[in-house]
Amino acid sequence: MSTKQSNKKFLIGIAVAFLLPLSLYLIVSKLTKGKIKMPGHFITDHVDTFRDNGSITLDTIYHQINELELTNQVGELVSLNKGLAGKMLVIDFFFADCNSSCPKLAKSMAILQKGFKKDPKKETSLEDDVQFVSITVMPERDSFPVLRKYADRYGANSDHWSFLTGDKKQIYNFARNELGVTTGTGDGGADDFIHSEKFILIDKDRFLRGYYNGLNDSEVKKCADDIVLLSIERKHVKKKR
Numbered sequence: 001m002s003t004k005q006s007n008k009k010f011l012i013g014i015a016v017a018f019l020l021p022l023s024l025y026l027i028v029s030k031l032t033k034g035k036i037k038m039p040g041h042f043i044t045d046h047v048d049t050f051r052d053n054g055s056i057t058l059d060t061i062y063h064q065i066n067e068l069e070l071t072n073q074v075g076e077l078v079s080l081n082k083g084l085a086g087k088m089l090v091i092d093f094f095f096a097d098c099n100s101s102c103p104k105l106a107k108s109m110a111i112l113q114k115g116f117k118k119d120p121k122k123e124t125s126l127e128d129d130v131q132f133v134s135i136t137v138m139p140e141r142d143s144f145p146v147l148r149k150y151a152d153r154y155g156a157n158s159d160h161w162s163f164l165t166g167d168k169k170q171i172y173n174f175a176r177n178e179l180g181v182t183t184g185t186g187d188g189g190a191d192d193f194i195h196s197e198k199f200i201l202i203d204k205d206r207f208l209r210g211y212y213n214g215l216n217d218s219e220v221k222k223c224a225d226d227i228v229l230l231s232i233e234r235k236h237v238k239k240k241r
Contacts, residue, residue, distance in 0.1 A: 038233055039201070039226045042208040043180055064206040065178045070135065070166035073147040074158050080133070081206060088130040088230055089202040090223065092214055093175060093194060095138035096150045101197050105214040106154045108199070109134060113161050115224055126231055129204075132161040137172070137194050139165040168192075179208065199223055203230050 043063035050057040069079040080089065090112060094102040109132050118125040136142035142150075147163040156163065169188035175181045179200050186192035201210035201223060210226050212219040 036229065038229055039209040042211070062207050063178075065174075065202060065208070068170065068174045068178070070164035070171070071144050072158065073144055073151045073156070073163040075144045078162050078164060084131050086204055087128075088204055088227060089133055089200075090130065090227070091133045091135065091179065091200045091202065092198065093135050093137050093181065093196050095136050096142045096146050097138070098195075101195070101215055105197065105199075106134070106150075108214045108217075108220045109161065110154045110156070111220060112224060112227075113155075113157065116160075116227070126227065127160060129231055130160075130227055132156075133164060134162070135164045135171055135175075137175075139168050139171060201226055201230075203233075 041060075041062040045061045045063045048059040048061060050059065065080070067079055067081045069077055069083075072078045078084070090109070092105050092109060094105055096102075113132055116125070116127050116130055118127045136147065142165050144165055147165055151158065151161070151163045172186060172188035172192055172194060175194050175196070176184075176186065181196045181198050181200065182194055184194075186194070197213055197215050199210075199212040199214045199220070200208065201212070203209050209230060210223060212223040214220060
């Protein structure tokens with residue numbers, strides 16, 4: 001890659017990081033004018049059918065992710081539902097030895113972390129409303145000390161950005177069957193491998209609300225905007241549990 005291209009990518013990254021803290025104010029302003037479309041829902045569990053005075057009503061029940069408990073970069077157990085209750089989640093998958101897309105994914109997640117960091121000059125902050133979660137797809141190599149070193153490389157605050165490791169079968173089942181990050185089949189065995197460029201946005205009620213290419217600065221910005229939108233959303237979707 002040329003120096004000119006590298007500088008362009010760097011400047012785009014800086015621009016995205018600069019714009020993120022402005023998202024709340026810009027979105028609320030547009031929302032009052034009816035110009036904003038709220039993030040949709042992904043993965044339908046089932047559709048209930050009701051009859052009322054001869055008419056048929058369909059009620060879509062969307063998927064809510066099940067619990068997953070893993071170990072973070074400081075050796076603490078983290079449960080995505082119970083332990084991080086009340087927080088939105090942005091999840092991605094990586095492995096520490098990756099030299100292709102993973103470093104860029106980590107840099108993009110670092111931009112999100114920076115964008116939602118509390119600013120003492122502003123009264124409004126969503127730092128405590130969202131948790132960034134990076135899950136290794138090679139847990140047999142990526143112990144929590146390895147993850148801690150990796151997290152430090154990208155300036156991760158363990159209170160707001162968790163790097164997680166644990167049982168491979170559980171991780172791969174979660175990626176496939178809870179988040180839908182890949183359509184391929186697998187059992188999480190020694191020959192199974194998942195490598196995704198997606199950021200997955202989960203709302204506070206654990207519905208899937210967005211998929212974004214973490215290698216694309218515009219989509220990272222869209223993820224940030226959707227986080228802000230979900231923070232002001234009125235709840236109207238029926239839960240399954």
